[in-house]
Amino acid sequence: MPPGSRNNWPPRQAVFRTTGTLTEGSVQVEGAYDYAGQNSERVLQLAALNAALQTGLANPLDAALLQTHAPDLTGARKLGEIPFDFVRKRLSVIVQDATGAHLITKGAFDRVLEVCSQTTDGARLGPQEIATLRRRYQEWSSQGIRVIAVAVRAIDTLPTYKRDDERDMTFTGFVTSAKGPLFRWADTNLTGRIR
Numbered sequence: 001m002p003p004g005s006r007n008n009w010p011p012r013q014a015v016f017r018t019t020g021t022l023t024e025g026s027v028q029v030e031g032a033y034d035y036a037g038q039n040s041e042r043v044l045q046l047a048a049l050n051a052a053l054q055t056g057l058a059n060p061l062d063a064a065l066l067q068t069h070a071p072d073l074t075g076a077r078k079l080g081e082i083p084f085d086f087v088r089k090r091l092s093v094i095v096q097d098a099t100g101a102h103l104i105t106k107g108a109f110d111r112v113l114e115v116c117s118q119t120t121d122g123a124r125l126g127p128q129e130i131a132t133l134r135r136r137y138q139e140w141s142s143q144g145i146r147v148i149a150v151a152v153r154a155i156d157t158l159p160t161y162k163r164d165d166e167r168d169m170t171f172t173g174f175v176t177s178a179k180g181p182l183f184r185w186a187d188t189n190l191t192g193r194i195r
Contacts, residue, residue: 027060029068030145030176035119037136043173044069047150050104053078053093061148061177080161090115094161103155105166106175109137112149116171125171133171146177 032044048069051062053076077096082103084091090107105112113133118124125133140147151169155161 027064027146027177027179029064030178032173032175034173035133035171040173043150043175045071046104046152046172047106047148047175049073049076049095050091050093050106050150053095054081054084054091056081056083056091061146064177065175079157082161082163082166088163088166090166092161092166094155096157101155101157103153103161103165103169105151105169106148109134109147109149109174112151112169113171115166116151116169117167118170120170120172137174140174140176144178148175148177149173150175 029044032040032047034040034043044065048065049071051065052071052073054062075097079094079096079101081094082092084107088107089111090105092103092105094101094103096102105115113125113130116125119129123129137147137149150172152172153169155165158165
């Protein structure tokens, strides 16, 4: 190519066609559901209580939970916390109120499920029940929806709490979330000139 000849070429036109969604960084809570997939205020309350009392690193999901539901901490006393780590992928807080002391756990679906032994109606979590929960989780995940699980159990008042206390829990349900849409476009032609 002779020097300086590039800028003398006639301009050409390029057309790009695309469809999709741009998202912003904020997380939005899509819903809270019990183990049967029904809307559940109780699951949202437990998840928000966990988010309000945990003292680990701030994260967008906890902020979204607290924006969706501000828990009433009147009469609630935090007894302890089992922090999140990347092996367990869950976090627990121990709270005492008028009904007694409870360990409330939220985190990655499989990691919460593995410490649960029953559902809120007292049914044992056998292979069939676990398969149903996992199928529900996979359906949401396949749509790009983030899913965490929530579990709870009554617990004695103890001087300290350990990871081993996360056992024999009741699987209460799911919290689903997604990044908020910034805008959507469809069949958009983007035309530009290149030289």
